[in-house]
Amino acid sequence: MKIAVISDIHANKEAYDRVFDDIEKFKPDKIFCLGDLILAGYNPNYICQKILELKEKMGDDFEIIQGNTDKMVSNCTDELIQKTKEAYPCMGYSLEEDVKITDKKYLNFVRNLPEKKEVVVNGLKIELVHGSVRNQNENIYPNLKDDEVEAMVGDSSADLILCGHTHKPCGYSLKSSKVVINVGSIGRSMTEDKMPVYLWLTVDKNGKFVSEHRVVKYDNIKVSKHILSRGFKFAEDLAGMYIA
Numbered sequence: 027m028k029i030a031v032i033s034d035i036h037a038n039k040e041a042y043d044r045v046f047d048d049i050e051k052f053k054p055d056k057i058f059c060l061g062d063l064i065l066a067g068y069n070p071n072y073i074c075q076k077i078l079e080l081k082e083k084m085g086d087d088f089e090i091i092q093g094n095t096d097k098m099v100s101n102c103t104d105e106l107i108q109k110t111k112e113a114y115p116c117m118g119y120s121l122e123e124d125v126k127i128t129d130k131k132y133l134n135f136v137r138n139l140p141e142k143k144e145v146v147v148n149g150l151k152i153e154l155v156h157g158s159v160r161n162q163n164e165n166i167y168p169n170l171k172d173d174e175v176e177a178m179v180g181d182s183s184a185d186l187i188l189c190g191h192t193h194k195p196c197g198y199s200l201k202s203s204k205v206v207i208n209v210g211s212i213g214r215s216m217t218e219d220k221m222p223v224y225l226w227l228t229v230d231k232n233g234k235f236v237s238e239h240r241v242v243k244y245d246n247i248k249v250s251k252h253i254l255s256r257g258f259k260f261a262e263d264l265a266g267m268y269i270a
């Protein structure tokens with residue numbers, strides 16, 4: 027069983043399209059999406075439409091959960107915009123604009139997604155989360171101590187936990203025998219070269235699995251220009267984050 031696991035697309039059409047060119051080569055039986063379809067980026071409606079088309083086409087072979095920024099944009103208040111502007115100016119101004127440009131039907135879609143989901147593939151129990159098992163906003167970064175990661179995923183009875191959120195791919199094989207894989211980000215990758223990252227996961231008939239993080243080259247300069255052209259305050263700070 028071949029599964030492509032994607033996360034943190036963040037309204038980045040160019041990254042999404044190039045990653046799906048790569049996914050075509052894998053010919054997955056299933057696709058799992060770990061949330062953060064929107065916030066920042068430049069084309070939230072395109073991404074939500076493509077995800078809904080995938081859901082329609084793949085049926086039960088497509089799984090999706092909500093990310094923290096899906097929740098932020100779809101439940102946005104003036105107070106949240108203000109707080110975000112104070113804490114992280116470019117993100118606060120982007121949030122204010124993203125709420126205006128994202129179609130209401132797509133806001134409704136991401137607002138109603140589940141925060142986590144458990145699926146079983148050939149006997150392998152897999153838990154899909156955005157941040158960690160205990161918190162949608164928690165960071166499973168590279169180079170944490172095993173005990174720290176264990177505390178974040180301890181509530182799960184799954185064999186394999188798949189997460190995103192930090193935009194930094196990594197993996198842990200814990201003493202408890204759980205495996206945790208952060209699949210990375212398609213649309214706002216925080217790796218050194220800022221290129222989209224996602225996961226190929228293959229589960230055999232006995233539930234044994236192998237995985238591979240895929241790095242996809244794309245035109246990040248073009249995306250940075252798209253973001254700059256949105257013209258909101260501090261857009262240049264956001265645009266700069268796409269350049270290595």
Ligand SMILES: [Fe+2]
Pocket residue numbers: 034036062093095191192193
């Ligand atoms: Fe994200």
